[in-house]
Amino acid sequence: MKNTDSVPRQEEEVQSSDSQTAEQVAKEQYKKKDKERSDKKKKKRNLWPLKALLITLVLSAAVNAASTLVLGDASWWLATILTVIILLLGVVFDIIGTASTACDIQPFLAMASRKVRGAKLAVKLSQKSDVVSSVCCDIVGDVCGIVSGISAATLVFFATEASLDAKISFVISVAIYAVISTLTITLKAAGKGIAVKQANKIIFGVAKVLSIFRKEG
Numbered sequence: 396m397k398n399t400d401s402v403p404r405q406e407e408e409v410q411s412s413d414s415q416t417a418e419q420v421a422k423e424q425y426k427k428k429d430k431e432r433s434d435k436k437k438k439k440r441n442l443w444p445l446k447a448l449l450i451t452l453v454l455s456a457a458v459n460a461a462s463t464l465v466l467g468d469a470s471w472w473l474a475t476i477l478t479v480i481i482l483l484l485g486v487v488f489d490i491i492g493t494a495s496t497a498c499d500i501q502p503f504l505a506m507a508s509r510k511v512r513g514a515k516l517a518v519k520l521s522q523k524s525d526v527v528s529s530v531c532c533d534i535v536g537d538v539c540g541i542v543s544g545i546s547a548a549t550l551v552f553f554a555t556e557a558s559l560d561a562k563i564s565f566v567i568s569v570a571i572y573a574v575i576s577t578l579t580i581t582l583k584a585a586g587k588g589i590a591v592k593q594a595n596k597i598i599f600g601v602a603k604v605l606s607i608f609r610k611e612g
Contacts, residue, residue, distance in 0.1 A: 489586055493586070496528050
């Protein structure tokens with residue numbers, strides 16, 4: 396009886412070891428393919444600073460012009476809503492950029508070997524963390540800073556339009572700029588803490604959203 400009971404156990408151990416070996420082999424093959432792709436793209440990555448310069452220049456000019464036109468004849472409530480949206484948008488992208496530099500690529504490689512949706516894009520985001528961080532924290536952050544500055548100036552205009560006292564207008568304008576700056580810094584500081592602690596969840600969530608619009612290769 397003991398011999399017959401040990402046979403299925405041995406078979407189960409062999410099957411589990413075979414599945415583990417197959418998963419390890421799949422991981423190694425995926426790593427090799429990613430390394431080959433990264434080696435081919437090294438020359439292209441060297442051009443990223445120039446691309447970032449052009450993207451920032453064009454995007455900043457376009458957003459600056461658009462926001463100026465929109466806020467030119469806008470009311471105070473529209474300027475307030477736009478300020479809040481831009482502030483939160485900058486915080487969200489700052490969280491994504493920070494999470495890309497703090498995430499661990501190994502879980503994504505394991506999920507990619509099992510063909511989990513969004514895992515391959517998560518691997519790419521992890522491997523290109525410098526680019527992701529630059530786009531999210533620098534480019535988008537600068538653009539959001541420009542637009543929030545224009546929105547804040549519009550709010551100051553509406554707040555001080557009816558005031559005849561220069562001192563009161565000065566205090567109001569300083570208070571508005573101080574509140575917006577404090578909110579931006581505080582929310583980004585809190586967001587960075589969340590990004591570091593929940594880095595993998597954030598990047599995988601972003602990858603799953605991007606996988607809807609982009610087919611994984």
